[in-house]
Amino acid sequence: MTLDEAWRILQENQFKRTKNRDTILQFFSNKDRYLTALEVKNFMADDNPGISFDTIYRNLTTFSELGILEETDLNGERNFRMQCDPGVHHHHFICTACGKTRSIPHCPMEMITVNLPDYEVEGHKFEIYGKCPLCVEK
Amino acid sequence: MTLDEAWRILQENQFKRTKNRDTILQFFSNKDRYLTALEVKNFMADDNPGISFDTIYRNLTTFSELGILEETDLNGERNFRMQCDPGVHHHHFICTACGKTRSIPHCPMEMITVNLPDYEVEGHKFEIYGKCPLCVEK
DNA sequence: CCTTGAAACAGGAATCATTCCGATTCACTC
């Protein structure tokens, strides 16, 4: 997702345009990886060294709820990345060495839900972990 | 997995037979659900009110490493359950209302790894969340 | 521009799960 798309969504939902939100979104743009609140904070060091975690988490949560960011739990920590393809359901391979991700278009749900009659499916999580080609070389 | 199987594995690996381990394993036996360290502690209240979280986590981690328990992260918390079918790869449906799980024999990996040439796959996570038939009724 | 109310923010305290650490106790071996 581009920054313009993100801001369009934010403004459609009556969120104000602030410097912090701008910087946070810029940090995520063009990165194909999951990032933590701490990494956001470190990136903000130049721009706004005093930013509070409250502000970071509040905005990350907002972005995630609006579908601007994708969120996942990695080792018990919240991780976020720019929504790579809004509206198109997908999953990720995540490199455990460098953190890079690779989109996986397949979704295992279709062939499986048939076997869960009377169950009310609300969501699912499918992630593959390992080393990306670049990290395998090393 | 039965308690006897669990103890066989523990003794094969030179772990001592202690009261705490016994009580913890009993708590997990015959439960088809994921449980937290806190739930273990509450269960121990009768038997050993003063048990420390250190002891609980140390043992849960040991059990998990030995394949006696299965472990997963749910909302950033470590959750454990008795290994339901040792050696047989499977996944779970997890009820978000009552916590009960249901084994899913299918694994999506076979049909997908083909699309990850040069990637070194180390693991994966696949879980389905929703309401079980009993909780749907309510 | 200037005002103004609501949204956003800073800073620090509080919370919650988990881990670490030093001192003590226990399970197994001889």
Added chain:
DNA sequence: GAGTGAATCGGAATGATTCCTGTTTCAAGG
């Protein structure tokens, strides 16, 4: 039944995340 390393206890420490309260900033209207 004594010795030894494993296991445990209790409490302090850590790290991520959230809460709280007073202050600042945004953007819409006059």
